[in-house]
Amino acid sequence: MRKEITSKDVRKFLSNNIVPIIFIVLCAVCIPVAGYTGQYLVDQIITRIVRNSFLVLSLLIPIMAGMGLNFGMTLGAMAGQIGLIFVTSWNIVSIPGLLLAAIIATPIAVVLGWFCGSMLNKAKGREMITSYMISFFMNGVYQLVVLYGMGPVIPLSNSRVILPRGYGVRNTIDLLSVRKSIDNFWAIRLFTDENGTGGITIPVLTFILIIALCLVIVWFRKTKIGQDMRAVGQDMEVAREAGIKVERTRILAIIISTVFAAYGMIIYLSNMGTLNTYNSHSQIGMFSIAALLVGGASVSKASIKNVFLGIILFHLMFILTPQAGRNLIGQAQIGEFFRVFVSYGVITLSLVLYEIRTRREKAESARNLALGQKQEEKA
Amino acid sequence: MDRAMEILKGFGLPRLIITLFLVALFIIAPFAGISVTASITDVLGRFGQNAIMVLAMVPMIHSGCGLNFGLPLGIISGLLGATLAIETGIHGPVSFILAILYSTPFAIILGWGYGKLLNRVKGGEMMIATYVGFSSVAFMSIMWLILPYSSPTMVWGYTGQGLRTTISTEGFYYHILRDTLSINIGHLSISLAEILFFAFFAFIIWAFLHTKTGTAMTAVGSNPVFARASGINIDRQRTLSVIMSTWLGALGILCYQQGYGFVQLYQGPMYMAMPAVSAILIGGASVNKANITNVIIGTILYQGIVSMTPSVMNSLIHTDMSEVLRIIVSNGMILYALTRKTGASR
Amino acid sequence: MSEMSKSLLEMQNVSKEYNGNPVLKDVNFSLNAGEVLGLVGENGAGKSTLMNILFGMDVIHQTGGYGGKVLIDGQEVKFASPLDALKAGIGMVHQEFSLLPGFTAAENILLNREPENKSVLSLVFGDRANTIDRKDLQKQAIAAITKLGVQLDPDMLVSEMPVGHKQFTEISREISKSAIRLLVLDEPTAVLTEKEAEMLLKAIRNLADQGISVIFITHRLQEILDVCNKVVVMRDGRIIKELEAADTSIAEMAKLMVGREVSTDKPKQDHDERKISDKIVLSVNNLWVDMPGETVRDVNLEVRDGEILGIGGLAGQGKLGIPNGIMGLFPAGGKVTLNGSEIPLNNPRACLDSSLAFVSEDRRGVGLLLDESLEWNIAFPAMQIQNKFLKNYLGGLIKWRDQAAIKEVTEKYISQLQIKCTSSTQKAKELSGGNQQKICLAKAFALEPKLLFVSEPTRGIDIGAKALVLQALREYNRKNGVTIVMISSELEELRQICDRIAIITDGAVSGILPADRPSEDFGMLMVGKTKKEAM
């Protein structure tokens, strides 16, 4: 039997997927204007997926636990950076360096995640703004530690990391020693030209890691704790009545997210090759969240599919707009501003749509009641 | 004793620590070779510059819209007013009045739209306000590039298109309030005009809250269901409060510019909401209660710390930790207000 | 069958006080395995307190415990928490569903008791790292559903279920708990359609046949006759009578439920012979109101000039929805006419403008500005609606709050209603419940309405304050000729003060009777018999 597609279904589909649709249209318009080759774009997209997917995946679990978008993932990014600062200072190179950075980052991320989770338990119903402010607050603490603690209190001395004045970490740290060490461990190059440059590079090991994390998340949904989180996410009171430890479960969700974000940041920075000590983490939360939302996720619902679709669309837009701006108006800056506007705009739009949708669902019951009476009258 | 504890509790521990910290700074200052009178001049100057932006928080808190993280919207109206006033090329005090006049319609229109939006997202105002602010800043960044301004003081010299990132108010309304009616006692200089300017608007807000409409607004913030049951149009009160906040934000940035000397475009307004939000919280406001006293105390405490810490710290330990300290204190204050059990209705 | 003779649950002289007010006195009954016990009584008769005691709820411990003994299998028990009660095999299904909308029936049935696959990872990450055994989960859920004997798809999402299936899911959850021996059902049929209710009753019998005892709380007395072995009727914290279901009737139960001793049967107050004109002030046609928990489906009502009309009925039947809907606090539809002109619904302002006023049952949520002064609370609506207590400047452009006038009116009502407070600027949240209620009345009086809705004016306040509040209402009616519509769950209170009483069941008016009719008549209306049958 063929299902009739009514205009109502179309409208519902559009309103539920408005953000990805906007982006697909946007990208479709920008691709010819920017004039990049398909090969270049594919290679760029692969690089972005490698860089960002771990970070974006880390956002899924708090959404599952009903805590909204975890703006506090910045805390995880800080932990990852601290791990990298240590290994760079100690001169641990290549994959062992990254592994060690991850080991160092884990306990820091756990503590930060616990702090963030406990704070959010005190601000139920406004988790997002609170996690956002936590990221700002902890940014200050991070700067205190990195700028004044490292050197005198935490004994680091490597001149590649520490400023000549003897305390504080440099603005930028060159991560040459660990740069792309996971990506290059096993990379497949396709369509290279005669010089062996250009073309598409596929870092197999990184992809294996990302797929492994996806599997972990799939597995996680099937565990008891995953089930508990879904329960808590739907209704805290019902979950509490059933004997689930609500507060603990929520804290765990944030801790897991923070730890994954720390690993994600390590992968991200190792791919980038430089660490902007005072900047890298501060915007990464925003960009990851925007990417996830572009993929069609909402404040209360997100899947692995959203993550990858989101990264592809969001970063395609990010690559295209400056060039499109230059070709169209002759100013790349407009494109740069535009993509930032779009990032913020997407988050705003998604938040607004979410709130409106929640209220609309509440209003539904009144309509049903009026309908019921009318039907009775007819009968 | 209990009474004292009660007062202390009402005052709040973080506020107490901040006050004591500021007092300590003033006590240490002379020993660190810093002139107290110069410091006071500085703090009062900053007070005059920033107080109106803090005042812009009051109407929205009163109507229950929470902390106005969307202040950048008001600032943008102010920037539009400022740039249009400079574009006319009229110098002197008139340019300041022009800037206020030009920015008013923008503030009303933007505030109206912003208020309508916030009415549709009751309960999630603060997060959405933050991102409305950010998006509008990013949007205006594009606009500053393409709007057809032509005044040579504002436009990039070499391309002849797009506004500069910072525009000097020198010759227009630089120190238009700061240098009027200023009292000089030794090194202490107090700008009466600036303070009177603030006092005037603080009085208007105070008076407004004593009228019928102001009373309704407070009731909406205190208990929206009660207000609705009493026949108040909640949405209209909220929209009105948002328009007021936005307009005060526009005035605030103009007042800031005359003291600071520059119009900051592009990403300038991005994070300007945070200091204002944390100042009013330091002053004793909560997410849904605020008054003029909170504004005055908060601005003095916040600006006191911002201006005193760098100089004192620098001369004591030769390390400028002030910026980091400011980030921790101001954001910590907001976090404290958000995670407090009381006033958790929104 | 020697097992059957020994009682599973026995209550001996159970009593309970809240702040010195006795709410349960000397409750004695026993229940054998496999028996179904019907528990009936008006709201506030003590049913829920009794159940709270049985389950060891926190609210009991926090208010000083209880007197008497609860015995299970002849052994005295004192449960520290509902979890202990659960361990002893007692389960309860509450009136409000405690279900997760995004989970399937099976997941809800075994919520937090999911069967798990042991995995090695649990050694490191703890038990919660075990994966859930979906197959076993399904099997256990189906087992529980079969035991109950109803049709229920274990894979259906709760959000997509009809109400009846939700109820079945709740009951299945209790049954799936191992060692369940006693099940308490609190008004399980209230939200069900007739067919679903039938199925449920069958399921209850089914359970009883399997040896599970059931305590069945309901207001639908026919169901009691259909399914129970015996009936316990409670009133005012006492067990009035224990009956065998086989030899009683609805009429008898209804009488026992609401009936008072002969001496108090006649309302105490003098029904001063007064003429109520036939003029209709307010007429309500086909009103529906979407108020959660108090849905109004189809109400038709006429209020006469100068009378006090009572609206009664059991909780959840929709009596509270009527004033809330008319005053625009909840989405409503239908037609409401005041003195011949139609009042737009969903618009509180229009109601207030046409001289209606409302004292809400939700004092703290709707009735008061808790953080503001008494002056504000009393003067606010009058100021906003009727521009009272304002000074006009600049030709009315500036409407300044007239603090002196506000103070004056506040003090007037403070003395008139004997409100206990330190001053007129005290914050409303600092007052006691009774005084808060008086503030709410003063607020409405200050509006000088033609018709006043008063919803549950005596809920949660002490006896002294109750009498004062009722007295104030009556005086207001007599002196100012204001028509009052009073909604209350306490029938006696309505009978004391009202001229006529309408009873609401299932979101509609089941009958309107003069207040001096015997209380059994009201009882019959309450339990769903139409006016005709009650006669």
Added chain:
Amino acid sequence: MKSAKEIFDIRFFVRLACIVVIIALAVFLYNFGKERTLLVDNWTIEINGTSYRAEDWAKVSVDGQKAQEYSPRMRISFPLRGRTHTIAITYDDKSFNEIELPVVEFKLEHDSSLISIPALVAGLPAEECIQEFIVQPAPEAAAEENPEEAIAEQDAGFGDMTMEI
């Protein structure tokens, strides 16, 4: 209260073992992954009072990598991972015979070390041929960075918009 038995159950020991393994892994990674600089040096050197003259020609291979040829006063740096390494030296004696020295194994203790070819050729034990090499901090050419400024700028919202991600 939990009894000791409840606390010290199998799970406790498994967790303990996990932590121990992770710490051990961290230590291993630290040693295995640490990169140290080895300067292989063909200068005349004085050790314990004895002077060893630079070799006129030598071919040196560290850890079996591609061999490098040395003339006197030459110094090449090798970034080496891990602690234990080998060095193979081929040199000309006075009569221009190429002599292969047996492979020498040595350990690196410092971040930056210097190993002397003449000393090794002279047959000194490896430990004595290695010295810590202290890097002279090169004068900063660029103006000193100022993170405080970066923070202040970041708070004003600059530097976000052009960020590469």
